[in-house]
Amino acid sequence: MTEHDHYFTAHPASDDERRSLTVELAGRTLQVETAGGVFSPGHVDHATAVLLDEVPAPPSSGDLLDLGCGWGPIALSMALQSPQARVWAVDVNERALDLVRRNADRLGLDQIRAARPEDVPDDVWFAAVWSNPPIRVGKAALHELLLQWLPRLAPGGEAHLVVGKNLGADSLQRWLADALGTPVERTASSRGFRVLTVRQS
Structure with missing residues (x-):
């Protein structure tokens, strides 16, 4: 999630660039907006x-x-399942953040806060972190990113990260355990992907 990766777009999508997409999220069929210049549009x-x-x-x-x-x-899935929670959608891609805001507004999910990393207040602690982390930014940038956010789990909080087995899920699991000084479990494995879980005691 850096300004140097190929999913970074500094400007929101224009009306001509945005397109409607039908997706299944949280057990519901929804219409959302996507655009090129973001991951998996x-x-x-x-x-x-x-x-x-x-x-x-x-x-x-x-x-x-x-x-x-x-x-x-x-x-969007987190907000649909937990309407009383505040959901922070964090990215450096301004186009992605604009799409999140549009989709949240379209679905009436006013508890979503789409923000750049530096705009999340330092005193916010997370009851849960869910992420499909940007593995392709490189090991050093990925490690820096995870060490910035995972220590902000609130007591009793859990982080769930999904990583491809062929993209180093098992080595990332070992590194996280060493770096965080806490057990990191592989809680699921499906279709070539691992879900790694970090729990804050």
């Missing part, structure tokens, strides 16, 4: 679908984080 990608299928429902209240939100399938 034509569908809910397989990794995100595995995450949404395999993790338990998010906490019903508190602050929830979709880290690297893209056009918003994870954030």
